[in-house]
Amino acid sequence: MKYKTQKVAYWFWALSMLLLTIQLTYGFIMGFARLGYDGLHQWIPFNTAHTVHLNTLVVWLLAGFMGAAYYIIPEEAETELWKPKLAYLQLIALTLVGVAALAGYHFNIWEGRKFLEIPRELDWLVAIDVILFLVILLMTILKGKKKSTTVWVLYGGLAGAAVLYLPGMISFDSQVLDSFFRWWVVHLWVEGVWELIMGGILAFLLIKLTGVDREVIEKWLYVVIGLTFLSGILGTGHHYYYIGVNKIWLIVGGIFSSLEPLAFLAMTLWALSMYRKGEKKHPNKLAITWTLAAAIISFLGAGVLGLAHTLPQTNLYTHGTLVTAMHGHLAFWGAYASIVLAIITYAMPNLTGRKLYDHPRGRLAFWLSNIGIFIMVSAFAAAGVAQVYLERILGYDFGQVQNEIKVHFWVLIIGATILSTGIILYIIDFVKYGLPTDEALEA
Amino acid sequence: MLTKQQAKIFFLVGTFVTFAIFIGLTIYSLQQVQTRLPEDVARGKHIWEKNNCMGCHTIMGEGAYYAPELTNVIERRGEPFVRGVLQAKKPWQPNGRKMVAYGMNEQDTNDMIAFFKWIGNLDLNGFEKVDRKVSPLAVDHMKDNVE
Ligand code: HEM
Ligand code: HEM
Ligand SMILES: [Fe+2]
Numbered sequence: 001m002k003y004k005t006q007k008v009a010y011w012f013w014a015l016s017m018l019l020l021t022i023q024l025t026y027g028f029i030m031g032f033a034r035l036g037y038d039g040l041h042q043w044i045p046f047n048t049a050h051t052v053h054l055n056t057l058v059v060w061l062l063a064g065f066m067g068a069a070y071y072i073i074p075e076e077a078e079t080e081l082w083k084p085k086l087a088y089l090q091l092i093a094l095t096l097v098g099v100a101a102l103a104g105y106h107f108n109i110w111e112g113r114k115f116l117e118i119p120r121e122l123d124w125l126v127a128i129d130v131i132l133f134l135v136i137l138l139m140t141i142l143k144g145k146k147k148s149t150t151v152w153v154l155y156g157g158l159a160g161a162a163v164l165y166l167p168g169m170i171s172f173d174s175q176v177l178d179s180f181f182r183w184w185v186v187h188l189w190v191e192g193v194w195e196l197i198m199g200g201i202l203a204f205l206l207i208k209l210t211g212v213d214r215e216v217i218e219k220w221l222y223v224v225i226g227l228t229f230l231s232g233i234l235g236t237g238h239h240y241y242y243i244g245v246n247k248i249w250l251i252v253g254g255i256f257s258s259l260e261p262l263a264f265l266a267m268t269l270w271a272l273s274m275y276r277k278g279e280k281k282h283p284n285k286l287a288i289t290w291t292l293a294a295a296i297i298s299f300l301g302a303g304v305l306g307l308a309h310t311l312p313q314t315n316l317y318t319h320g321t322l323v324t325a326m327h328g329h330l331a332f333w334g335a336y337a338s339i340v341l342a343i344i345t346y347a348m349p350n351l352t353g354r355k356l357y358d359h360p361r362g363r364l365a366f367w368l369s370n371i372g373i374f375i376m377v378s379a380f381a382a383a384g385v386a387q388v389y390l391e392r393i394l395g396y397d398f399g400q401v402q403n404e405i406k407v408h409f410w411v412l413i414i415g416a417t418i419l420s421t422g423i424i425l426y427i428i429d430f431v432k433y434g435l436p437t438d439e440a441l442e443a
Numbered sequence: 444m445l446t447k448q449q450a451k452i453f454f455l456v457g458t459f460v461t462f463a464i465f466i467g468l469t470i471y472s473l474q475q476v477q478t479r480l481p482e483d484v485a486r487g488k489h490i491w492e493k494n495n496c497m498g499c500h501t502i503m504g505e506g507a508y509y510a511p512e513l514t515n516v517i518e519r520r521g522e523p524f525v526r527g528v529l530q531a532k533k534p535w536q537p538n539g540r541k542m543v544a545y546g547m548n549e550q551d552t553n554d555m556i557a558f559f560k561w562i563g564n565l566d567l568n569g570f571e572k573v574d575r576k577v578s579p580l581a582v583d584h585m586k587d588n589v590e
Contacts, residue, residue: 033540034509041534041541047498050507112495114506149447173485175562176476179505215447222450230457233465242570243503246472250568256461312568319570320504320512398511399538 001350003074005081007436010351011091012067013344017427019060019098024420026053031416034402034409044106051105051117057332058115059098062161064340065197066094066133069154071347072204073137076151077144082136090132097125113178115186116168123169130162149218150207153225154200160193176244183239190331191232191260191302198298198339199224199267205291205346206271210278220270227266231259241312242319250312257310261303264335271295285358287346289366294338297370301330301377317392322384322405330377341426352433353440365425372419376412383408480561487558490551499542502562504570510542514567517559525559526552 001007029040029049038046074081081087101118104110110117118126137158141151168185172178203221207214237253240246271292282288305327309318318324345362349355356362383405390401480488491497497506500513516525529552534541547555 030509036539038541045499045541045543046509047495047507047543050498050509051495108494110493110495112492112497114497117495117498172478173480173488174476174478175488175491175502175558176565177473177478178488179503180473180476182505219445219447219450222447222454223445226450226454226457229454230461233458233461234468236465237468240472242567243505244476244565244567246468246475247568248468249472252468316569320501320506320508322508325508399540402540403538 003080005084006071008087009067009071010436012063016060016064019056023056061336068343076148079144082139093129150203157193157196164188179243187236195228206274209282210274211280212274212278224266227263235260238310254312264299264303268295268299283357286362290342290345297334301334317388321387326380333373348433351436365422369422372415375415379408379411483554483557484561487554
C-alpha cells in the first residue's frame with residue numbers, strides 16, 4: 001500500500017466476509033426447506049431466510065465496493081484519505097443499521113419488496129451513511145494530486161447508486177407503481193451504475209496487474225460503460241412487460257435489453273486483451289485469476305443467461321420461475337461477488353505485507369467456489385426448465401410441479417457445499433493474512 | 444483508431460440520449476396508470492407488504508419462487524378458499540410446504556381479497572393467462588389418458 005489510510009478498506013472487507021457467511025447460511029436454510037426440511041419454520045420461515053439471503057448479499061457487495069473505493073481512491077489521487085476517522089464512523093454506522101435490519105427480519109419488521117426490504121425509517125440512516133461515505137471520498141479526490149478517469153468512473157458509479165436508491169423510498173398505493181420504481185433501484189443498479197463501479201475496479205486492477213498503459217485501459221473503460229448505459233437504461237423495460245404498464249415497453253425493453261450483453265462482452269474482451277498485451281505482469285497470480293474470472297463469468301451469468309430469457313416472447317414463459325434464480329445466481333456471482341473477491345485478493349498482501357501470491361489454499365478457494373456455483377446454477381437451470389415446461393406449457397398446478405422438481409435441490413445442496421468450502425478457505429486466507437500494518441507501506 | 448476523447452463522447456452522448464428517452468417513456472406510461480385506488484385495495488397492498496408475502500410468493504411474476512403466483516389466485520381458487528388460507532390459525536401446508544399462519548381478522552381478509560381482485564383485473568399483456576395455459580399437445584395427451 002502507498003498511503004496509511006488505505007487500511008480502512010480492510011475493515012469494510014472484514015464486514016463483507018462476515019455477511020457473506022450469513023448469506024450462505026440462510027441460502028442453505030432455503031435449500032433445505034425446498035427439500036422438505038423446514039424445521040426452522042417457526043423462527044426462520046422461508047420469507048425471512050429469503051430476505052436475509054438477499055440483503056446480506058447486497059450489503060456485503062456494497063461494503064466490498066466501499067472498501068475498494070477506500071483502497072483505490074487514495075492511491076489513484078495520490079493523497080491520504082480525508083478524515084479517516086469519519087470513515088471508521090461510517091463503517092460502524094453501516095454495521096449497526098445492518099444488524100438492526102437483519103434482526104427485524106426475524107420479527108416480521110420489514111417492507112416486503114424484494115431486495116428493498118429495509119424499513120423506510122432505516123432507509124434514511126442508510127442514506128445519511130452513504131452521503132458521509134461520498135463526502136469523504138469527494139474531499140479526498142479534490143485534495144488529491146491526480147484525478148484519473150478510473151477514479152471518476154468508480155465515484156460516479158457509487159454516487160449514482162446512492163441517487164438511484166431514492167426512488168425506492170417513495171410509497172405507493174398501487175402495486176404497479178411500486179414495482180415500476182423498485183426496478184429503478186434493482187435494475188438500474190445491477191445493469192447500470194454497478195457496472196461503472198465494476199468497470200472502475202476492473203480498470204484499476206488491470207492497470208496494476210498487467211502493466212498496460214493507463215490511457216489505453218481507460219479508453220476502453222469508456223467504451224464499456226458507454227455500452228452499459230446505451231443498452232441498460234432503456235433495457236429496464238424488460239421488467240415492464242407484465243406489470244400493467246404501457247405496451248411500448250415490450251418493444252423497447254426487448255430490443256435494448258438484448259443489447260446489454262454487449263457491455264459484458266466488451267468487458268471480457270477488454271480484460272483478456274489487456275492481459276495478453278501486458279508485459280509487466282504482477283506476481284499476484286491469484287488476483288489475476290479472480291480478475292479475469294470476473295470479466296468472463298459476468299458475461300456468462302449476466303450476458304448469456306440474461307439473454308436467454310430477456311425477450312418478451314421467452315420471458316412470458318420464464319418470468320418469475322427458477323429460471324430467474326438460475327440467472328440471478330451466476331450474474332451476481334460472476335460480476336459483483338467475483339470483482340469484490342478480486343480486489344480483496346489483490347489488496348491483502350499490500351495491506352498486510354504478507355506476500356501470499358500463489359498458494360495452494362488460495363487456488364483451491366478459487367476453483368471450489370467457482371465449480372460449486374456452476375453446479376448450483378445447473379441445478380437451478382434443470383429445475384427451472386422443468387418448471388416452465390410442466391407449469392406454463394402443460395398447465396400443471398404449482399405445488400405438483402414443485403414436488404416433481406424437488407430432486408434438483410439435492411444437486412443444489414451439493415453445489416452449495418462445494419461453493420461454501422471454497423468460501424471458507426477464502427475466509428481462512430483472509431484471516432491468516434493478519435491485520436493491516438503501517439510496516440507494509442511501500443516507499 | 445478510436446481515441447480516448449472519442450470514447451468519452453460516445454459514453455456521454457449515449458447516456459444522455461437514452462436517459463432522456465427513458466424519462467420521456469416513463470412520463471408517458473405513468474399517465475396511463477391508475478394512481479388513486481379504492482381504500483381497501485390500498486390497505487390490502489399495505490398488508491401484503493407488511494408481511495413480506497413476496498418473500499415466498501410472486502405477484503405479477505415478482506418475488507420468491509417458493510409458493511404459487513398469486514396474480515390470479517381468486518380466479519384460480521375462488522374467494523372462499525383464499526379466505527380460508529388467510530384466516531388459518533395453524534400453518535397452511537399444501538404439498539408439504541408450510542405457510543406462515545397469519546390468522547387474519549375479517550377486515551384484513553377483505554382488504555387482501557380486494558387487493559387480489561384488483562391485481563387480477565389488470566391487463567398484464569397475457570402473463571396471467573400463461574399461468575394456466577395448456578398446449579394443444581398436452582390436451583391431446585390428456586384425452587388419450589382418459590380414454
Ligand atoms: C450483473 C448483472 C446482472 C445481475 C446481477 C442480474 C440479476 C438479476 C436478478 C437478481 C433478477 C431477479 C430480480 C427480481 O426478481 O427482483 C434478474 C432478473 C432478470 N434479469 Fe438480470 N441480472 C444482470 C444482468 C442482466 C442482463 C444483462 C440481462 C439481459 C440480457 C438480464 C435479464 C434479466 C431478466 C429478463 C430478468 C427478469 C426475470 C423474470 O422475468 O423473472 N439480467 N436479474
Ligand atoms: C450456500 C449457497 C447458496 C444457496 C444454497 C442458495 C440458495 C438460494 C435459494 C434456495 C434461493 C431462493 C429461490 C426461490 O425464490 O425459491 C436463492 C435466491 C437467491 N440467491 Fe442464493 N444461494 C446460495 C448462494 C448464493 C450466492 C453466492 C449468491 C450471489 C452471489 C446468491 C444470490 C441469490 C439471489 C440473487 C437470489 C434471488 C434470485 C431470484 O429471485 O431470481 N446466492 N438462493
Ligand atoms: Fe434487469
